[in-house]
Amino acid sequence: MTCTIGIDIGSGAVKTVLFEVDGDRQTWLAKRCERIRRRDPMQLAEEGRDGVLADAGLDPSAVDYIATTGEGENVAFATGHFYSMTTHARGGVFLHPGARAVVDIGALNGRAIYVDERGKVLAYKMTSQCASGSGQFLENIARYLGVAVEEIGPLSQSSEDPEKVSSICAVLAETDVINMVSRSIAPADILKGIHLSMASRIIKLLKVTGIKEGTALMTGGLALDTGLIAALREEIANEKTAVEIVNHPDSIYAGAIGAALWGAFRHGRLAALQAQAA
Amino acid sequence: MRCFIGIDLGSTTTKAVVLDEQQNVIGRGITNSRSNYDTAAAIAKQEALVNGRFHLFRQALAQTGALNGQLEGFLAQLERDFRAEQYLEQLDDLAVTCQRSLASAKFGDDAKVVGEALDEVFRRIAAEAPALFAPGARRKSDFFRDIAGSQYLAAGEAVAKELGIRYDYLLNVFDRSIIEVENRVYAGSIRRHLLAALERTFEAMPGTAGRRTQVEAPVKGILDTEMEETYVVGTGYGRARLPFSKEHVRSEILCHGLGAHVMYPQTATVLDIGGQDTKAIQVDPTGIVESFQMNDRCAAGCGRYLGYIADEMNMGLHELGPLAMKSTKTVRINSTCTVFAGAELRDRLALGDKREDIMAGLHRSIILRAMSILARSGGIRNEFTFTGGVAKNEAAVKALKELVFENYGEMTLNIDPDSIYTGALGGATFAWRAVVEEGKTAEARA
Numbered sequence: 001m002t003c004t005i006g007i008d009i010g011s012g013a014v015k016t017v018l019f020e021v022d023g024d025r026q027t028w029l030a031k032r033c034e035r036i037r038r039r040d041p042m043q044l045a046e047e048g049r050d051g052v053l054a055d056a057g058l059d060p061s062a063v064d065y066i067a068t069t070g071e072g073e074n075v076a077f078a079t080g081h082f083y084s085m086t087t088h089a090r091g092g093v094f095l096h097p098g099a100r101a102v103v104d105i106g107a108l109n110g111r112a113i114y115v116d117e118r119g120k121v122l123a124y125k126m127t128s129q130c131a132s133g134s135g136q137f138l139e140n141i142a143r144y145l146g147v148a149v150e151e152i153g154p155l156s157q158s159s160e161d162p163e164k165v166s167s168i169c170a171v172l173a174e175t176d177v178i179n180m181v182s183r184s185i186a187p188a189d190i191l192k193g194i195h196l197s198m199a200s201r202i203i204k205l206l207k208v209t210g211i212k213e214g215t216a217l218m219t220g221g222l223a224l225d226t227g228l229i230a231a232l233r234e235e236i237a238n239e240k241t242a243v244e245i246v247n248h249p250d251s252i253y254a255g256a257i258g259a260a261l262w263g264a265f266r267h268g269r270l271a272a273l274q275a276q277a278a
Numbered sequence: 279m280r281c282f283i284g285i286d287l288g289s290t291t292t293k294a295v296v297l298d299e300q301q302n303v304i305g306r307g308i309t310n311s312r313s314n315y316d317t318a319a320a321i322a323k324q325e326a327l328v329n330g331r332f333h334l335f336r337q338a339l340a341q342t343g344a345l346n347g348q349l350e351g352f353l354a355q356l357e358r359d360f361r362a363e364q365y366l367e368q369l370d371d372l373a374v375t376c377q378r379s380l381a382s383a384k385f386g387d388d389a390k391v392v393g394e395a396l397d398e399v400f401r402r403i404a405a406e407a408p409a410l411f412a413p414g415a416r417r418k419s420d421f422f423r424d425i426a427g428s429q430y431l432a433a434g435e436a437v438a439k440e441l442g443i444r445y446d447y448l449l450n451v452f453d454r455s456i457i458e459v460e461n462r463v464y465a466g467s468i469r470r471h472l473l474a475a476l477e478r479t480f481e482a483m484p485g486t487a488g489r490r491t492q493v494e495a496p497v498k499g500i501l502d503t504e505m506e507e508t509y510v511v512g513t514g515y516g517r518a519r520l521p522f523s524k525e526h527v528r529s530e531i532l533c534h535g536l537g538a539h540v541m542y543p544q545t546a547t548v549l550d551i552g553g554q555d556t557k558a559i560q561v562d563p564t565g566i567v568e569s570f571q572m573n574d575r576c577a578a579g580c581g582r583y584l585g586y587i588a589d590e591m592n593m594g595l596h597e598l599g600p601l602a603m604k605s606t607k608t609v610r611i612n613s614t615c616t617v618f619a620g621a622e623l624r625d626r627l628a629l630g631d632k633r634e635d636i637m638a639g640l641h642r643s644i645i646l647r648a649m650s651i652l653a654r655s656g657g658i659r660n661e662f663t664f665t666g667g668v669a670k671n672e673a674a675v676k677a678l679k680e681l682v683f684e685n686y687g688e689m690t691l692n693i694d695p696d697s698i699y700t701g702a703l704g705g706a707t708f709a710w711r712a713v714v715e716e717g718k719t720a721e722a723r724a
């Protein structure tokens with residue numbers, strides 16, 4: 001039996017999970033998620049580790065492997081680091097075993113990963129050198145409009161006349177919104193327009209990976225944005241692909257889960273090698 | 279007196295310049311651009327006219343000699359007192375508006391305690407106000423949104439903790455209210471505020487109170503003088519939405535070219551790095567634009583890039599340049615996107631690079647972008663003028679000088695301390711020409 005911690009350091013939040021792995025049986029014991037908000041991610045990683053251990057009532061010595069992913073390469077107490085493409089794939093398939101694609105939209109980056117049934121990466125595509133269409137971008141706009149994060153989805157879905165936005169810079173977004181507000185465009189229509197623009201980029205990413213049918217699971221910070229999900233479904237209806245978009249209440253933990261599971265796997269392999277050598 | 283006004287409605291700030299009959303700049307005003315362009319233009323103009331009145335006070339008081347030796351100190355105090363009066367009026371408005379927003383927010387049972395928290399927050403901010411306008415006080419910005427915003431965030435965080443309520447609620451109430459408040463023009467109260475400020479200044483500088491009548495008479499005389507808006511020309515990012523007829527609108531490129539020419543008649547090439555535009559303009563010896571190039575809609579290479587970095591570092595924008603100047607080794611920044619550069623900055627810091635060296639790299643990165651825009655516009659010719667908000671940043675200027683020398687050799691580089699007003703100055707010059715040279719009349723106004 002292996003006790004393993006996965007820590008996903010994103011640009012917006014640090015996610016930590018604790019797993020117990022016994023052969024094919026994977027038991028999720030604890031989870032923590034902390035928004036960074038100008039705090040030190042390394043400090044939050046430590047708090048996450050201590051937090052999940054406390055929640056599960058475990059002693060630090062019980063942990064066999066601490067795996068990091070995302071921007072977590074420099075975590076001093078980690079046993080190993082995994083590339084986020086592989087952790088999101090693995091975590092996504094854990095959350096939704098039927099998923100054939102994992103679409104991760106975080107604060108800065110977006111990526112679509114085509115996976116097999118065991119969570120192996122078959123192909124992937126990432127957003128380019130520009131943060132437009134990221135979670136940060138949406139958050140900037142919502143704040144300017146005075147819309148609370150939980151209101152974004154419902155408000156966007158109430159729009160009947162979305163304002164078309166093309167590629168806008170995440171940093172200049174506020175100016176563009178000022179411009180829209182000055183033209184008396186309603187917040188709902190602005191948000192919906194942004195959701196549609198993000199959705200069309202995400203669908204493009206997804207198509208490039210080569211997936212034609214099956215289920216795509218949304219992960220990352222924006223996975224629970226109902227406005228974005230609705231926009232994705234609308235956009236996909238216009239395309240001739242039979243891909244179904246789904247999300248999961250624990251979608252934000254996908255990277256951390258994948259890291260924990262890969263950590264357990266690597267720990268098992270290392271233990272086997274050591275036994276062989278001895 | 280007849281005034282000729284140019285308004286440059288930029289993406290971040292709106293600037294106005296007032297010229298007199300002899301084409302002298304008598305007033306400059308600046309405000310932040312906001313969702314209502316009419317308001318932004320009206321406030322920038324109002325600020326420039328207020329600044330114009332101060333210019334006239336200075337002239338008149340210098341003539342009478344009533345404040346010999348104390349004139350500058352008196353005017354500086356008067357302006358601080360005037361700003362404090364304005365700030366308090368807007369703050370009261372914000373407090374009332376926040377309570378109104380709270381009534382329409384869906385906070386359920388928490389609404390009552392949030393209301394109490396708001397009262398406490400505003401009580402604290404008002405108490406801190408005098409210190410903000412004290413002599414030598416440093417503010418992050420001069421705009422109400424920024425000053426009140428940072429005060430509110432700090433006080434809100436403390437009060438939320440003390441009362442055990444969600445800080446998010448207070449943030450949300452502020453976000454809901456600030457747009458409404460900043461879109462109000464408080465034109466009616468300027469005279470009242472100036473007179474109240476005058477009283478405060480006499481109190482703050484008791485030595486001047488003895489000459490009260492000699493000081494008051496010219497000040498009141500100027501307050502009674504009408505500053506007639508003979509002709510207004512608008513330009514900038516938001517020019518198409520200004521409430522002006524076509525006659526009164528000129529492109530940014532034309533206004534920046536002419537403004538730079540008015541400041542430096544020998545100028546051949548102009549580089550303007552503003553909040554979200556970078557423009558390279560070639561002008562002929564009469565100030566007419568020959569060619570130009572601009573950035574696309576991306577913040578990399580614009581002033582906003584530095585603003586974003588300043589936020590990341592939790593520093594004031596004006597502190598970045600001096601920090602970068604301490605660098606001994608420039609770190610190469612690879613990200614093009616501003617948001618990614620912010621992430622790269624965090625990585626670099628985590629890897630142990632020095633803050634000043636990373637800053638130098640970020641400044642160089644902006645100027646490299648500008649160099650490519652300049653090259654596309656036809657290169658750099660003598661004399662070369664650098665304008666816009668970024669021209670105030672010494673590290674950006676240093677990087678520019680180095681790169682210009684490497685690529686083009688020795689050039690005369692002009693930078694005016696008021697270069698942020700270049701577009702508005704061009705607009706005001708067009709307004710002056712329309713009336714004085716072409717005989718157009720005020721009736722042509724929209």
